[in-house]
Amino acid sequence: MIRITPFGAAGEVTGSATLVETPSARLVVDLGMFQGDKDDDARNVIPGPIHRESIDAVLLTHGHLDHCGRLPLFVRDGFEGPIFTTPATRDVAEIILMDSANIQESDYRRRQRYAQRKGRKLSRLDAPLYDQDDVEQTIRQMEVVDYDVVVDVAPGVSATFHEAGHILGSASISLQIHHNGQDRTVVFSGDVGPRNMPYLKDPESPSKADIVVLESTYGDRDHRSIDATVEEFTSIIQSAIAQKGKIFIPSFAIGRTQNVLYYLAEMIRHGRIPRVPIFLDSPMAIKASQLYTEYAELFDEEGSELVADGQLASDLRTLRLSSSAEQSRSINDYRGPFIVVAGSGMCTAGRIVHHLRNNIANPHAHIVIVGYQARGSLGRALVDGATHVSVMGSWYPVQAQVHTLGGFSAHAGQSQLVDWLRPMVHGHQPQVVLLHGEEDPRQLLAERIHEEFSITPRRPRYGESLSFA
Ligand SMILES: [Zn+2]
Structure with missing residues (x-):
């Protein structure tokens, strides 16, 4: 049995983090920061089920903060395992996480000065989530994997990173799960880029999947050309x-x-x-x-x-x-x-x-x-x-x-998401889980996928576990 539980980006676009449980391993795909308003700051914690000692490995699709921003927090918490990602994503994540640590540090100092002037004390919640040392340690724990190479990531689980065409180093990840002589493939799209982006190659779809976890940021529309x-x-x-x-x-x-x-x-x-x-x-x-x-x-x-x-x-x-x-x-x-x-x-x-x-x-x-x-x-x-x-x-x-100018986007529109999924549906019907989209785009993409492929995608809430036989 395979269990998939999102701890972020469920009905919204930030905080990507998904727990994957197999008969022999527990993995986390992305561990991103919630971004937006003040309330989101309080959500930037490591949820109980993602416990440092029970997680075999983390896999990172790309270096945007909403996908990697809680990693230093997890490492600070005591996670010592490997974080698998592409070489370019490791370097992008380093720039982004260092910037995030610096911003948190300077925000904190500003709040401290303000509190001092007002004769108040800051609460523990005001402290930065992590600092530069935590980021450095996080980067050290990254094990880099080239595109299209099969690598063992945990007992009974191997992974392949595929070009996602979203930002430098971005990947979709196929997990091959071996159990009792059976193989199951779970594909995480990560953020899928549009075709014809400058510099980047077009996204590549994995050729097979039993379960696909697909982003739905622009699941409701196609971009202008x-x-x-x-x-x-x-x-x-x-x-x-x-x-x-x-x-x-x-x-x-x-x-x-x-x-x-x-x-x-x-x-x-x-x-x-x-x-x-x-x-x-x-x-x-x-x-x-x-x-x-x-x-x-x-x-x-x-x-x-x-x-x-x-x-x-x-x-x-x-x-x-x-x-x-x-x-x-x-x-x-x-x-x-x-x-x-x-x-x-x-x-x-x-x-x-x-x-x-x-x-x-x-x-x-x-x-x-x-x-x-x-x-x-x-x-x-x-x-x-x-x-x-x-x-x-x-x-x-x-x-x-x-x-x-509204037309520049690093995300595929609805038709391109459907096209990305198509090779995995050919001759075989995978189960589809939609994440990383607000409720309306996610719903509209679900309807489109149902029309195209007669598949009814699942749309879990934060913390809701989906089980697959
Ligand atoms: Zn992204």
């Missing part, structure tokens, strides 16, 4: 440059930033925009971009050629890396047109906030939103057309021109 989105992006940049504008692109450090640079390079190569200065103003994004070049062997054909023959570097001759705060500040002295790509992606922290403070009231500034903006974030206020926004504690009128 990437070509149409790039076209819109190009015309925004063209007209902003024509107005000699200062162009600010808030961007997530890993994945989206590299994609934005890729499209800007393409515009320059085809003569669609002139060579203007492009500032990459984010130490984390600079580190992540460096990592991309180290893993160029994982790129698709087009991406590897562009890197190998120096074309991309030549297109991006005007790219300047602003590592230090001083370099970042000096951007203020430039006259437009120029482009700044800076974090954080939702304008909630990081250097983009300083740029927005200096430019939000400037009608010659352009803010180009290229990613998801959560409710409550400064980025969301701009997308929603706020006339005044609070930046670093002061209110400013929004006079900069705000452009919103």
Whole structure:
């Protein structure tokens, strides 16, 4: 018997963590952080059934915080077992977890200062979940596995990592479970990318499965085509440059930033925009971009050629890396047109906030939103057309021109999820479990899968165990 229990991302998109119990082993696939509002902080704990001594191994699909963010907590708790993942995911996770530890540490110090001023004491709940040492230990426990290699991960269980095309190093994982001369295959999709992403290979479906645990982030819709989105992006940049504008692109450090640079390079190569200065103003994004070049062997054909023959570097001759705060500040002295790509992606922290403070009231500034903006974030206020926004504690009128591009996504849409599943349904009907989606997308994807394959997917709640014979 196999038992599968989600401890996160059940009817929501963050906190991915699934316990898999076989007759001979107990495994955890992903152990991510809940992200969003304050209430989520309290949910970032290791649930009782994921007990450090009873877990044989953890398997990690990719390095996003909502998939790996509780790992250092588990290690701090005393988990000493292996964490299997791809080499690139280990390196991505290191950047992301270190950043998370630093943010928690500085938030904590800020709260401490505030409490001291008010003569209060902080509760234990205010302490950081983990620190840099915990992250370092977590990274040491990672055992790297290349794509498409079968590896033993626990008694009676072997695993294969397949390209998921979502971010650098991302994988879907097949678990082969051997018991009493019988073999069962459980496939975890992880986050599945769309086709035709810059640099990344397209996602690959495993060829067989008895049970499939599938993400459903965009289970309710298909995205606009990437070509149409790039076209819109190009015309925004063209007209902003024509107005000699200062162009600010808030961007997530890993994945989206590299994609934005890729499209800007393409515009320059085809003569669609002139060579203007492009500032990459984010130490984390600079580190992540460096990592991309180290893993160029994982790129698709087009991406590897562009890197190998120096074309991309030549297109991006005007790219300047602003590592230090001083370099970042000096951007203020430039006259437009120029482009700044800076974090954080939702304008909630990081250097983009300083740029927005200096430019939000400037009608010659352009803010180009290229990613998801959560409710409550400064980025969301701009997308929603706020006339005044609070930046670093002061209110400013929004006079900069705000452009919103909805089409870039690192997730497959509904039809692509169904296509990803199709090879595993061919000649054999697996059982399907839907996770990593809010209730509506999850329900709509379930209906579509039922229509296509006559399979009724299961949609467990947090902590609800599903048993499979
Ligand atoms: Zn992800």
